[in-house]
Amino acid sequence: MSTTPINFADKFTRFSEHWSPRVIAEMNDYQFKLAKVQGEFVWHSHEDTDEVFIVLDGELQIEFRDRSVTLKSGELFVVPRGVEHKPVAVSECQIMLVEPKGVINTGDIGGSLTAENDVWV
Amino acid sequence: MSTTPINFADKFTRFSEHWSPRVIAEMNDYQFKLAKVQGEFVWHSHEDTDEVFIVLDGELQIEFRDRSVTLKSGELFVVPRGVEHKPVAVSECQIMLVEPKGVINTGDIGGSLTAENDVWV
Numbered sequence: 001m002s003t004t005p006i007n008f009a010d011k012f013t014r015f016s017e018h019w020s021p022r023v024i025a026e027m028n029d030y031q032f033k034l035a036k037v038q039g040e041f042v043w044h045s046h047e048d049t050d051e052v053f054i055v056l057d058g059e060l061q062i063e064f065r066d067r068s069v070t071l072k073s074g075e076l077f078v079v080p081r082g083v084e085h086k087p088v089a090v091s092e093c094q095i096m097l098v099e100p101k102g103v104i105n106t107g108d109i110g111g112s113l114t115a116e117n118d119v120w121v
Numbered sequence: 122m123s124t125t126p127i128n129f130a131d132k133f134t135r136f137s138e139h140w141s142p143r144v145i146a147e148m149n150d151y152q153f154k155l156a157k158v159q160g161e162f163v164w165h166s167h168e169d170t171d172e173v174f175i176v177l178d179g180e181l182q183i184e185f186r187d188r189s190v191t192l193k194s195g196e197l198f199v200v201p202r203g204v205e206h207k208p209v210a211v212s213e214c215q216i217m218l219v220e221p222k223g224v225i226n227t228g229d230i231g232g233s234l235t236a237e238n239d240v241w242v
Contacts, residue, residue: 030151
């Protein structure tokens with residue numbers, strides 16, 4: 001067991017790509033991932049799992065088909081399984097995702113924004 | 122589905138008890154809990170699950186039998202299942218815990234610091 005704390009700010013200095021989640025920790029079969037996001041992501045859903053978004057810096061909008069939610073630093077939102085959503089960040093935003101190991105960022109949609117899975121930082 | 126973001130600072134204004142985790146969100150069968158901690162907790166372990174600690178404000182020490190780790194704001198640590206640990210905070214510290222629903226704060230030990238489970242804020 002390592003006794004080095006996982007420091008979010010330090011981890012964020014180690015990558016710059018947008019929409020490319022990096023794993024920082026595993027708990028049972030769940031992963032904690034950091035991501036830098038900017039611009040519009042794609043509409044997608046995850047049929048088998050809820051997904052937690054936590055904003056660590058900046059502001060993230062999560063659009064749903066009939067409404068949207070805006071998250072600021074220090075705020076969390078749970079997107080329920082099966083619900084179509086599209087994250088949007090006007091300016092670069094730093095987020096943490098919590099979800100089961102193996103979840104693909106674009107869910108059931110795929111496409112050019114699909115990031116390699118299980119990349120650690 | 123609510124579209125109200127869960128704001129950590131707001132939730133922390135709603136309770137003051139130490140070592141008494143409050144649930145703020147559920148993702149699948151996992152819960153996100155906020156806690157205010159100060160002083161020494163009890164030695165305990167969770168035989169069936171890892172446990173994630175995230176410090177949101179202040180400083181938390183997690184003692185193990187042969188070492189310890191100190192977490193500052195913006196830092197995360199995963200205590201592996203079965204590993205005895207004792208959280209300690211010299212000054213009041215605000216933390217978030219992530220663990221499966223049903224986990225008892227004192228694990229296998231019980232005692233006076235055992236908090237009521239599944240209390241939401």
